[in-house]
Each structure stands twice: as structure tokens, then as C-alpha cells.
Amino acid sequence: MIKLQDLTKDYGELRAVDHINLEIHDGEILGMLGPNGAGKSTTLKMITCYFEPTEGNIFVDNYNVLDNSREIRKMIGYLPENNPLYLEMTVYDYLEYVAEIREVADFKHRLKEVIDKCGLHGVISKPINTLSKGYKQRVGIAQAIIHNPKILILDEPTSGLDPNQIMEIRELIKELGKEKTLIISSHILQEVQAVCDRIVIINKGKIVADGSADELKSNIQNKTKLSLELIAPENEISELAEKVAEIELLSYENVGNNVIKAVIEYDNKQDKRADIYQFIKSKDWTLLEMHREFISLEDVFRNLTIEEGGE
């Protein structure tokens, strides 16, 4: 388990991370989401012991970063932002070097596993600077998992890749998430939505939301919007709201040929769709379309990071 306790980091006058408290359980895939400069990378850099916290502490199992940084670093595999690599080395030399530092017992055997997992067949003897960006990213991930760490931290693992490469790397991340505690950071929503079972939204150095994608969505709004398209007499449409309990007719308009477009809202707790359908059936109207308007995580994200950011 990783536990961040009142974690704070100042860069001179600027407070990048502001008293963050967070517990990450074993096996969890956690996505850290936030606009650029929100403090995601700084938080990750403190977990990986690159920075020391200005205040607070981080506990990993029984160790903490202030006293046992070396033990913690042994447990973590880390892909820093922008995937720094020794470009002049070959993939093999690079992984061998990292494996020596990480004290990998059976390098040859482990290398085979990592090559399979990261799909590095055919590039192993090439210099890193001749590889495509997608392959470089795989090398960066291979480096992070070569010692089979319990915890894997990937800082913006898909930034700068093309859509195909992004899909490949996401698949790889999902695969790795099955066996490890995984923390990834991103400013892209689909990314964390695609791979993470828990999302933490950070803004201005503070956690502004924490939960699964669905929880975050339902937190932001507890009403469901329903769009209807039906053929009905315009003057009778308001009966819908009067006869069906606990729904509200927000708006309606006649788009021609007696086709009415209406928007209805009701509380999340109960599903009113059946009642609405029954009412329409009893009036013998024709229902052309009925769908719920989903709140996207984009809305949640924009809402939280703009409102609370105050800009």
C-alpha cells in the first residue's frame, strides 16, 4: 500500500503540491488526472524519491521516503515524463545496464520475458535513437519493469504518440495492470478512463475528486436528462409532466409534422423511462426516439478544474 500523508512540495514561492492525502491499495490501477502544471508529475517525482517532500511523508508498505528511500526505489519501476533514454546505446546494452543496477538475478531469462511483454522483437540490437517513438516508449516501459517491481509509475506514458501507438501502449499498460500496483498520470481523459479503475483529479496541487469514472460522473450531477422525439399533439405534451410523477419537462419544440422534441429531467435515483413509455402508449402517441444524455468525464473534468481553479 502507498500512503501519501499531507504531502506538500514548494518550488520557491510556488506551492506545486498542497497537502495531498491519498491511499493507493495493492493491485489498484490509479489514474492521476489534471491540467498541465497541476502537480501530478511533482507528486510522482516524490513517490519515486527524485524530490524530497517539503512537508509530509510517503509510506510504501513499512518504509517511508525520508528514511528508507533506497528500499522504496527498489520496489518501484518508473517511466519519467518524456521518456528519457540513453539514445546512443542499443536496446540490449541499455536493458542490461538497468538490470545490473536493479540487480536482476537472471538477466537473460528476464530479458526474454520483457521482450515478449513489450513487443521488442527485432529491435533489441538496434541503437535506441534509430527507433520510432512508439518503440522508444516500449523500451522505456521495458526498463521500468525489468526488475519485476511491485509498483509501476508511468508519467504521461502515451504523450506524443500517434493514435495507433497510443492504442498499443494502452493495451500494454492494461496487461501490466493485472499484476502490479499501477499509477499513471495524464492530462487526457480517455486515457485514464480506458485503463484505470480509480481516478484522482488534481488541480492546483490539491485533490479535487477521487473515485471511479462512474462515481465521478454521478457526483457532478444527480439528475438524468432524457431526450424524446415523438409524434403528438403539441398542446397535450405538457400532460406528460403532470401525469408522470417526479419528472420535469425542461423544454419542447415542434419541429414540424407534429414531431415534438422534448427534454425531460428526473432524479438519478429512480429510472423513469418505463413510466414515460407507458404514458406515451396510453395516449397512443408515436415514440420516435428516447435517449439519456450522458455526462462525459470531460464535463466533470472541466467543471472541477475550471471552477475550483477560479479562472
Add this chain to the structure above:
Amino acid sequence: MNYTSVIMKKELKSYFKTPTAYIFLVPFLLISGWFFASPLFVNNEADLRSFFNIVPWIYIIFVPAITMGLMAKEKNTGTIELLTTFPIKDSEIVMGKFWAAVILIAVGLLFSLFYFFTIVILGKNIDYGSIFCGYLGLLFLGAVYSAIGIFASSLTNNQIVAFIISFFIIFFLHIVGYSLFFIPGFLVGIFQYISVGYHLSNLSRGVIDTRNVIYFLSLIVLFLKLSMVSLQSRRWR
């Protein structure tokens, strides 16, 4: 020592897999060879004195050149973040890089033993003691300058800046011994002690004096410590 040697091995590999090692070794041997050979033929003198005199001058340019990238490049490409989040100490990083630079210089000196064997064949009354001490002095000097180079490299992420900083520190230590005329009398002692030339000339006379050895060792320790502090400073900046 284990982690230190992994870092050292990696740096040596990168010296010899890139042109760096050869760009150091070839001119080093060409220039020192010229200064060895000309008195040999012109004055019929078979000794290593002018070789021992020229090598410190060659160091002024070439040691900053081989050390400028050791830290600055890692900072520039961001690999420093990988390196420092591996489970190794900052001191092991600095020491590994230091030994790599010293070994490259030692390889250069090893090749120059060719001149020594030439002397053995041609010369009479060879003072083996002073030659040994001369080589020891050059090795110490190379180590001091490497430590300075690594320190300069740890200050910046720009290799050119690192080169210029170490060049000026080394140049100062070197030149201060030649400029004692311009220095007020009561400071002469201090400046003489600072100058590497003073300690080097003692050594090349064939005397291993602990005071000179302490001078070299303390400069090495000082600049390596400073490099470690500079590397650690990221944590609490």
C-alpha cells in the same frame, strides 16, 4: 563499490562506443609525442622532461572535454531522473563517473609508455624513480581535473557551459603558479600552495612528499563532494 562499477562500466562503454575516447586519445598522443620527439632529435636528449611539462597543458583542454557531458548530458536529456531514482546513492553515481574519466586518462598515459620504452632503449643513467613519480603526478593531476570537470558538469545542463567552467577552474589552478610575480608578497605562499605546478614539480623531482599527495587528494575529495552536493540539491530545491 558494486553500483559504482556498473556506472563506471557504462560510462567507459559510452566513451569507446562514441568518438569521445578517440578524440581524446589521438590528439593527446600526437601532441605529447611531438613534444617528446623534438628534443630527442634536436638536442639528442633522451628524457621525458618535456613530455611531463606538456601533458598538464594538454589536460587543460582535454579533461574538460571528456568530463563535460558526464552530468550535463544526463540533465539535458532527463536521464538524470532515471539514474537518481534507481536504488543507488548519489555518491555512487559521482564516483562511477569519476573513475571512468580517470581510467580514460590512464589509458592515454599507458599508451605514452611507448616514449618511456624509447628512453630505456636509447638513454643512459635513467632515473626510474623520477619517471615513476612523474607519471604518478600526471595521474593525480588527471584525477583532480576530472573531479573539477564532473563538478562543473553537475552545475548545468549545457555541455558547453560545463566545459568553460571547468576550463577556467583548471586554467586558474595551472596558471596561478606562473603569475606569482604579480601577487603581493604576503599572498605568494598561499597562491603557491594553490598552484598545481608547484606540487607537480616536487613530484617530478622524484620525491613523493605526503604534503603534495594530500594536496591532490584533498582537491579530488573537495570537488567530488561538491558534485554530490550539487546533484543532491535537486531534492530540496
